Amino acid sequence: MDNINPSTTAILSRTDKLVFKCPTCPANITVSLAQIDRIAGANVLCTGCKNIVHVPGAYGSNAKSVGLKITGGVTVTIADFNEWWGNHRLVASLLKDGELDLLYDYGLWAFCEKCYHRYHPYAVFCLPVGQRATSTKISTELMPESGRDLEALLSGYCPSCHHSRFIVIVAEIPDYVRTTIIKRRGIVTGNKTNLTEKILSVKKLFSKKP
Ligand SMILES: [Zn+2]
Ligand SMILES: [Zn+2]
Numbered sequence: 001m002d003n004i005n006p007s008t009t010a011i012l013s014r015t016d017k018l019v020f021k022c023p024t025c026p027a028n029i030t031v032s033l034a035q036i037d038r039i040a041g042a043n044v045l046c047t048g049c050k051n052i053v054h055v056p057g058a059y060g061s062n063a064k065s066v067g068l069k070i071t072g073g074v075t076v077t078i079a080d081f082n083e084w085w086g087n088h089r090l091v092a093s094l095l096k097d098g099e100l101d102l103l104y105d106y107g108l109w110a111f112c113e114k115c116y117h118r119y120h121p122y123a124v125f126c127l128p129v130g131q132r133a134t135s136t137k138i139s140t141e142l143m144p145e146s147g148r149d150l151e152a153l154l155s156g157y158c159p160s161c162h163h164s165r166f167i168v169i170v171a172e173i174p175d176y177v178r179t180t181i182i183k184r185r186g187i188v189t190g191n192k193t194n195l196t197e198k199i200l201s202v203k204k205l206f207s208k209k210p
Contacts, residue, residue, distance in 0.1 A: 003088040007069035023072035025049035036060030054171045073167035079156040082131035090170050105181045107173045114163040123149035130154050
């Protein structure tokens with residue numbers, strides 16, 4: 001099994017609105033350029049297939065967007081997420097390049113398939129480690145919001161509607177986003193090693209307390 005999220009570069013028009021083909025169904029999706037954040041982009045619901053689709057921020061301006069992928073979600077059973085994640089081509093490539101942690105800030109989004117509860121990206125990021133761990137005791141290092149989401153995900157159900165599947169997007173990180181994240185983290189932490197420490201702490205979240 002080799003997973004990848006469906007994507008499209010088929011833009012139909014772009015004036016004050018961006019119109020493109022949904023990556024997972026025959027419908028066209030329209031989003032106003034003003035709704036697309038220049039860095040964070042936009043996550044848009046397809047009214048045809050009810051999937052969530054990520055539009056990179058460059059589509060909000062007139063430059064730089066040619067060829068960037070618009071990425072659709074994949075529906076995954078929460079309990080099987082570790083397996084799906086472990087077979088995702090983009091996850092493997094980010095891991096190889098030592099850039100997996102960039103997904104805290106961009107490129108990883110998850111929503112309940114039924115009620116569209118938006119899961120905290122950090123909770124989704126920690127989920128595979130939690131599903132592999134022998135202890136599911138979660139450390140208090142997590143923020144209340146991500147901690148509550150992680151607890152629900154480890155139980156296999158949405159915290160709002162108890163649904164057992166979610167829509168997950170793993171998208172390529174454009175260069176302008178990568179630069180922005182690294183610059184922003186540099187200012188906030190003033191210390192590059194902080195990134196590695198944060199990755200290590202994901203594993204520590206689940207370690208058994210003596
Ligand atoms: Zn669709
Ligand atoms: Zn839900």
